[in-house]
Amino acid sequence: MNVPGGDAADVGSRAQASLRLDGVGMSFGAKEVLAGIDLEVSPGQFVALVGPSGAGKSTLLRLLNGSHRPTVGTVSVLGTDPTKCSRRELQRLRTRIGFVFQQFGLVGRLSAMENVLMGALGSLRLPRYGVSSYPQDLRRRAAGNLERVGLIDARFQRCDTLSGGQQQRVAIARTLMQDAEIVLADEPVASLDPSSSLSVLETLRRLSAEDGFTVVCSLHQVDLALAISDRIVAVRDGSLVLDTATSQTNESQIRSIYQRNGPAT
Ligand SMILES: Nc1ncnc2c1ncn2[C@@H]1O[C@H](COP(=O)(O)OP(=O)(O)O)[C@@H](O)[C@H]1O
Ligand SMILES: [Mg+2]
DSSP, rough: SSSSSOOHHHHHHHOSSSSSEEEEEEEETTTEEEEEEEEEEEETTTEEEOTTTSSHHHHHHHHHTTOOOOOOOEEEETTBGGGGOOOOEEEHHHHHHHEOOTTOOOOSSBBBBHHHTTTTGGGSOOOSGGGGGSSSHHHHHHHHHHHHTTTTTGSSSGGGGGOOOHHHHHHHHHHHHTTTEEEEESTTTTTTTTHHHHHHHHHHHHHHHHHOOEEEEEOOOOHHHHHHOEEEEETTTTTEEEEEEGGGGOHHHHHHHSOOOOOOO
């Protein structure tokens, strides 16, 4: 762990729900984007968040990492309400949450290794320049994490010369440097072709199973959600319309939720 101070509250939170939303609603001005959201995610669970574009998936993920404050209701992340945190506490909480983006968020001109090392910056005092400026133990860990995502041979390659799937693997390896307890992924494979999408998600799933971190991953593709998750939560027009164990649902049920028209006006 790179977070100092494993106090009693931290230990207790492992046994609690990783994430919990109670009666959460979110509006931007007069526009209501989420309403009446109740959701509890257990440690280690892999949740696929599905729903059409504009349904509210990204907003939900931002509530879960404390970037948005709900208009109503309460949010609990690892036993902590991010809206009640000081800036410093929120920063500490965020080091326990990894975030994976659709567009990877890498520095293209830097090597895979350097990008992964940047995942440890939260635990270092100063910005670093070049691989050799990082302590040796971190360099070893970064190489180990690149190995775990299948990219050790590409460690010195500039990220902007890697394929999309490889870039997302680097981003996942970077997140591993945080030893995060939760990984939130916002459409991490939306820019990838179907076969690299599946293999990137399978990698994320394997790492979650090996390390025990919780994942909430928004996805457009129902088939991928069915292939990799423990649980599927569907959002439509700002409401949860399905919350089920993946083994208890199927493609046609989920599709019918996607395709149903919104309320007639
Ligand atoms: N910062 C914002 N200000 C105003 N409206 C927003 C903001 N963020 C998202 N929205 C609106 O909220 C709705 C849900 O957006 P989003 O959470 O991005 O959906 P999804 O990720 O499922 O595509 C959309 O109608 C979007 O335009
Ligand atoms: Mg989105």
